[in-house]
Ligand SMILES: Nc1ncnc2c1ncn2[C@@H]1O[C@H](COP(=O)(O)OP(=O)(O)OP(=O)(O)O)[C@@H](O)[C@H]1O
């Protein structure tokens with residue numbers, strides 16, 4: 487009798503969970519449809535002439551002169567006689583300005599002959615430590631600064647994918663994640679899962695729950711003896727598109743599974759996001775030990791596990807919070823220059839942008855009070871530009 491009751495309860499629970507899942511998916515779908523109609527794909531906003539000039543690293547007056555001289559793309563001129571540039575216009579200007587640049591790379595900072603592809607893994611197994619937010623803003627900023635960027639969502643939760651206007655549960659019914667390119671049976675060429683985004687220079691490999699298959703299939707392939715050097719599958723797939731990009735940014739899942747292990751093996755740079763609070767820092771000690779153990783296992787197979795750089799990035803940092811400040815001071819003392827100078831400040835501008843599936847780079851300044859927007863964007867730019875400097879340094883510049 488008891489058993490029957492329990493079975494019934496269990497069945498009911500399954501039904502409830504399944505029902506809730508379907509309800510949530512359809513609600514989210516209709517919410518998105520109302521925000522972004524199905525035939526309207528996401529587009530990038532226009533940039534003010536001041537923003538365009540800052541992105542290009544020139545004076546606004548110089549951009550104005552180019553426009554008046556009829557050089558380069560024509561910006562849209564608003565009724566208030568303001569010039570607005572699209573992200574494509576900015577890219578065209580880069581190409582134009584680079585032709586007469588004082589030194590090569592002033593406007594197109596990407597690889598030159600002999601420079602190797604930078605693959606940046608954003609990781610920490612602590613959930614909510616700011617991996618996706620950091621990865622998305624980094625990928626977009628680098629693309630807007632003229633690097634050729636590939637963003638990869640390696641997290642089955644697919645938040646990076648959703649941020650880029652792809653609905654993981656609706657838009658990828660027949661695969662289309664990196665799993666297709668790294669699976670053990672019948673992998674497809676990686677080019678088949680790369681898609682352009684609404685930002686010039688930025689491509690995306692989306693993710694969804696199918697990525698979990700790699701976690702399930704790898705132990706099976708290992709026991710069959712058919713896994714080979716499984717942790718190099720991401721690296722090998724990326725080697726096929728090496729010449730198409732300057733930088734690859736990988737958003738890792740919040741766990742140290744086979745996917746993260748593969749990202750770690752492919753990475754040339756590792757960014758560990760840390761929210762400076764006691765519980766997060768305590769779990770980080772385990773994360774670091776487990777990561778080191780994993781790297782030992784990989785290195786034991788003869789693989790080269792050297793990286794160009796690794797840095798800790800402080801996320802959602804509140805400078806007015808004294809406990810956080812103590813933790814930041816403690817981390818900086820322990821890890822000195824391995825902690826990026828620029829922290830990513832906590833800001834409602836960043837979390838509000840996230841609510842509408844946008845990064846702050848996609849939101850216009852007028853959407854927030856100026857001081858809130860400026861403070862957040864300056865913090866994001868400082869973080870991403872410090873990472874850009876690490877990339878340049880790796881290339882010997
Ligand atoms: N600088 C910030 N200011 C305010 N909110 C932030 C900031 N960075 C991240 N958040 C918010 O914190 C939450 C967690 O961030 P995020 O999704 O980037 O973490 P994550 O490490 O990728 O999480 P997961 O481990 O689940 O993948 C999100 O709601 C995000 O909008």
Ligand SMILES: [Mg+2]
Nearest residue numbers: 617618641645
């Ligand atoms: Mg995430």
